[in-house]
Amino acid sequence: MGSRKSRFCGAADTVGETVTVQRIGHARSSHGLQRARQAQPLSTFGSLRLTARFMAPLLFVLCGALASCQSDVDGVAKNVKTNDIKAPASDVEESFGESGAEITLLLQKGGSGLFEGPSRDIRDAAGLSVGDLGGNQAFVKVVDASSAANVATAVSAAKARNVALLISYLPPQVTASIAAMPADQRPPLVNLGVPVPAMAGNVYNLVSDEMDSAVEGLRAAAASGHKKVVAFAQTDFPQAGEFKLGDTVRASGGTFLGMTRYNLTDASASDAVQKSRPMLQGADTVLILGRTAIATTIEGAIKAGGPPNLTFVGTSAWPPQTYAEPTANGTVIAMVEPEGASLIAERYKRHYKRTLSTDAAYGYDAVAIASGIIRTKGPAGLNAENLTSKTGFRGVTGLFRLTPSGQVERRLSLFTISGGKLTLLSAAPTSF
Known part of the structure; x- marks a missing residue:
């Protein structure tokens, strides 16, 4: 079975390139994304607005160090998703998308031989994300890294294929071994698991706790x-x-x-x-x-x-x-305020028949970061300068930015518990 390939294109219809530019004014434990959907916010982010033209969520890639930005936000929306994404079976080599720069997703299979739990959530969200935002300029290749030997081989092969970005959800000691490789011997690494040291550089821990x-x-x-x-x-x-x-x-x-x-x-x-x-x-x-x-x-x-x-x-x-x-x-x-997560929660549940989890939201944002930069700057744009843009990114997990030290800084909203639910006290700042 391992020799067969199954490719699933993330978006079937192309509606043309549209760049939305908006100006804005101004983090394993959950960061509250899934739970926050129960909240009754008193206000919403002014910069997260959907129009009838955009049926999929937007990840706003904030420019910062990105040259050619003419505003505080360089937002990207293309290849809007109109058809359901069906996840491929876990016993074949999987790809979401057909063409463009490769984003490699490293996961471990469970005891059943299939991707289970958080790994499955992340895989499915990655497929949804590249379908929404890849624009046929990026695709996600899912790689089983269930053994240490697989990991070393997978990273070496990814480097040889000129992979634009590695995304890892593996045990911390395994991801740490990848992070310890010299930065010039592997693609940039985004970690969705327990934070690991980033001493070798070009390693970014995305998860807040x-x-x-x-x-x-x-x-x-x-x-x-x-x-x-x-x-x-x-x-x-x-x-x-x-x-x-x-x-x-x-x-x-x-x-x-x-x-x-x-x-x-x-x-x-x-x-x-x-x-x-x-x-x-x-x-x-x-x-x-x-x-x-x-x-x-x-x-x-x-x-x-x-x-x-x-x-x-x-x-x-x-x-x-x-x-x-x-x-x-x-x-x-x-x-994290629930506004961002709500943009994909319904579609995620419709496609995959289960509720959007925090792990899935992180998986969506990791692919969206890569897709946005690839679309605006090309695969070579996935470098330390652009990944650590000081103005950061706005995704379904809120406003965040990656730092050269490998950490994530995230803007959070403040809630109070009242009458059995969360009530918004103050919304997160709209920029760093």
């Missing part, structure tokens, strides 16, 4: 004068994360009073709160991290016996069911 949400939430609290912070986190929360939170608070002129860790039981949550009573007496802000409903158990225990007038900051990792807990009312959470 719970820390990004926590940091933005603390910054918002500090801006309103709440600067004495106590934090709670699950026992597996890394020490480096605690240091980063402390640095964030101090950089805002505040005081980080300490962190207490908890296990995933009500008894552990209650014990953690009791141990933290002395710190809570001197605090005005409580940050609660965790991918668990126990987060609201902790909040409830603090509210029941702690000092009044505390500001509570949650994170985008909180499960959606926590919003319905009465104790969560008033909690502030920073996350």
